[in-house]
Amino acid sequence: MFEPTVKRLLQGEFICEVSAEDCFRWLKQPGNAQTVEDFLKQLGYRLSHSQNQLAFFAAYAEIDAEARAEIRRLFQQFKWELQPVVEWLDLMMQCQRQDAALNPGDTISFSGLLQAIENNQSLADRLQGFARFKDFLSSDDSAKGRLEKLLKTLSNWGYLILTSRDTLVYQVTGKLDYFYQALQFIQENEELPLEQSEDEAQQADLF
Amino acid sequence: MSGDKTSLHRLFQALAQHSDLVAEAYFGGGVEPSEANQRALNQLKQLKVLANHGGQGFRLSARLGQFLDGALNSDRMRRLDTDLGGWVDLLEQQISLYRDAFAEARLDDCDAYLAEIERLAFDLSDTLEENTAYLLMLVNSRFANVRTLSEKKRQNVFYIGRLEKLVGAVSALQPALLLEMADDHEGMQALVERQLVRNLPVHRQRLQDILDILKTFLFQIRQIEARTRRVRGFAFFLRQNPDYAPKDWSEQAQVPTHWNRILGLAFRAHPDTLDRGAEKDLVELARKIKIDGAALLSKKPERRLNGVSLARRPSIRVESPLYRRQIKALFEQARQAPGQGVSALAFRNRHVAEIAAPLWLSCVLGEGIRRKALRQGYDFELIPWASDGFDGNLRVKDLRLVFVNKTHG
Numbered sequence: 001m002f003e004p005t006v007k008r009l010l011q012g013e014f015i016c017e018v019s020a021e022d023c024f025r026w027l028k029q030p031g032n033a034q035t036v037e038d039f040l041k042q043l044g045y046r047l048s049h050s051q052n053q054l055a056f057f058a059a060y061a062e063i064d065a066e067a068r069a070e071i072r073r074l075f076q077q078f079k080w081e082l083q084p085v086v087e088w089l090d091l092m093m094q095c096q097r098q099d100a101a102l103n104p105g106d107t108i109s110f111s112g113l114l115q116a117i118e119n120n121q122s123l124a125d126r127l128q129g130f131a132r133f134k135d136f137l138s139s140d141d142s143a144k145g146r147l148e149k150l151l152k153t154l155s156n157w158g159y160l161i162l163t164s165r166d167t168l169v170y171q172v173t174g175k176l177d178y179f180y181q182a183l184q185f186i187q188e189n190e191e192l193p194l195e196q197s198e199d200e201a202q203q204a205d206l207f
Numbered sequence: 208m209s210g211d212k213t214s215l216h217r218l219f220q221a222l223a224q225h226s227d228l229v230a231e232a233y234f235g236g237g238v239e240p241s242e243a244n245q246r247a248l249n250q251l252k253q254l255k256v257l258a259n260h261g262g263q264g265f266r267l268s269a270r271l272g273q274f275l276d277g278a279l280n281s282d283r284m285r286r287l288d289t290d291l292g293g294w295v296d297l298l299e300q301q302i303s304l305y306r307d308a309f310a311e312a313r314l315d316d317c318d319a320y321l322a323e324i325e326r327l328a329f330d331l332s333d334t335l336e337e338n339t340a341y342l343l344m345l346v347n348s349r350f351a352n353v354r355t356l357s358e359k360k361r362q363n364v365f366y367i368g369r370l371e372k373l374v375g376a377v378s379a380l381q382p383a384l385l386l387e388m389a390d391d392h393e394g395m396q397a398l399v400e401r402q403l404v405r406n407l408p409v410h411r412q413r414l415q416d417i418l419d420i421l422k423t424f425l426f427q428i429r430q431i432e433a434r435t436r437r438v439r440g441f442a443f444f445l446r447q448n449p450d451y452a453p454k455d456w457s458e459q460a461q462v463p464t465h466w467n468r469i470l471g472l473a474f475r476a477h478p479d480t481l482d483r484g485a486e487k488d489l490v491e492l493a494r495k496i497k498i499d500g501a502a503l504l505s506k507k508p509e510r511r512l513n514g515v516s517l518a519r520r521p522s523i524r525v526e527s528p529l530y531r532r533q534i535k536a537l538f539e540q541a542r543q544a545p546g547q548g549v550s551a552l553a554f555r556n557r558h559v560a561e562i563a564a565p566l567w568l569s570c571v572l573g574e575g576i577r578r579k580a581l582r583q584g585y586d587f588e589l590i591p592w593a594s595d596g597f598d599g600n601l602r603v604k605d606l607r608l609v610f611v612n613k614t615h616g
Binding site: 007058059063067070079083098101180185186190192194 | 432
């Protein structure tokens with residue numbers, strides 16, 4: 001498993017139980033992560049993982065100008081993704097009537113979501129609102145078309161994987177663990193007034 | 208379903224057929240094997256009606272014993288949910304009573320107390336075994352299967368409650384005290400040692416495993432709560448501040464660890480055509496590529512959508528071709544020497560010999576006509592070959608360019 005694992009890491013992929021189960025389990029076995037770490041070190045990289053060890057990825061051992069340029073591009077991508085992904089997570093809680101945000105490993109059924117959206121105008125409006133993000137603009141104006149575009153874009157960004165083509169069931173990947181960590185980082189370091197906003201949001205929900 | 212019915216039928220048949228052995232095990236505390244009953248005992252053991260008693264004997268399984276206690280309204284009835292710690296107290300009490308009866312030589316009472324002690328020890332042992340294994344299985348498999356936070360919390364409370372009962376029972380079991388109480392009574396000491404004391408480390412380890420899982424789960428619940436709050440908070444904040452963008456953390460002098468990630472490398476491999484071992488595979492691949500190539504050629508390219516953008520397009524500097532640069536130089540040379548003719552062919556031989564003479568002359572002629580029409584002061588004279596007669600063609604061997612230094616307004 002060394003070869004496929006290292007190849008995925010070098011291609012900038014997140015390795016998690018959903019996206020590459022065999023590689024992930026192999027990395028979790030004692031000694032294997034160190035073997036990969038030693039190899040990556042020779043290339044100027046290191047093995048890193050998300051907060052809860054739900055996803056592994058490669059990082060720079062030392063940040064020089066070239067590394068900084070790449071990190072800058074990835075950060076720009078994160079900025080691009082921030083608003084639609086947060087909006088999607090919030091929408092999923094409403095659609096599935098959950099009191100908990102999605103977690104890596106959770107499944108999403110296309111038909112279940114579509115049914116919830118078609119039966120609730122407020123959810124349909126929120127789905128339509130994704131059109132303001134360039135990557136989510138669908139040529140198909142129906143709820144089905146919009147939902148397809150939403151899930152497809154999130155799959156392209158690496159947050160979802162289509163686990164069953166027949167039943168259109170998606171599974172959340174470990175990249176979401178990394179995303180949550182990023183939210184926490186921003187909240188703590190930029191001291192955003194989120195707690196207050198949440199209370200207001202709950203009050204708004206009452207109406 | 209029919210398979211289940213068959214199993215049930217077989218179980219009841221065995222119970223009916225060997226009811227004497229079941230009764231002996233229930234009332235007598237155990238059954239000793241003999242040539243006559245060996246086969247029946249094995250069958251009952253397979254059906255989990257009987258369990259090993261220690262040595263070669265058999266006893267009634269705790270679950271069936273409890274069922275019979277309940278069915279017969281026995282005062283020994285103990286259910287799984289009862290306080291296991293109370294059972295330990297009862298066991299200690301029964302051992303004391305046995306010791307008193309033994310000291311007073313009340314043999315009948317001794318037998319009755321011993322049977323009760325055996326039953327208690329087996330029940331306690333089986334219950335601890337079943338409950339710890341079952342709870343471990345539950346926490347291992349079911350925690351991940353509920354989605355809502357409230358459901359997860361309810362499960363956590365339930366499992367903690369079960370765990371507390373089991374921890375209470377295991378803590379109440381004082382191996383040293385029980386063995387001391389059973390001192391001088393070898394059989395009873397062996398029973399306590401075999402059924403309870405020996406299995407205690409296993410139960411403790413299981414409880415520790417369950418506790419570890421519950422701790423992890425508690426941590427996860429707290430994390431899920433925090434994440435959910437954060438997602439809701441961010442969603443609301445971003446709706447209120449749609450122009451918000453995080454600070455450029457990648458521009459910090461020391462990039463925070465979280466943002467350190469590689470973009471990824473693109474891999475490309477090339478076939479080693481000198482590798483004879485791979486020749487067959489490469490031939491196969493080459494054949495496939497040909498087919499794919501033909502398919503690709505027949506595929507129409509996708510039409511690109513025209514986009515409207517207010518952004519200024521970047522300017523592109525187009526390099527002039529060689530012949531244009533040299534024509535420009537020729538005309539410049541003619542301009543520098545007004546009134547003096549410049550031979551286009553001589554210029555070509557000196558500077559652009561790589562361009563064929565007929566082509567060069569044709570280009571100079573074209574440019575000469577254009578500039579003459581623009582009245583820039585240029586004129587030219589064609590130097591023809593000697594005429595072969597009137598064939599309709601004018602064959603030119605050179606072209607003399609002249610700058611007359613006057614423009615016509």
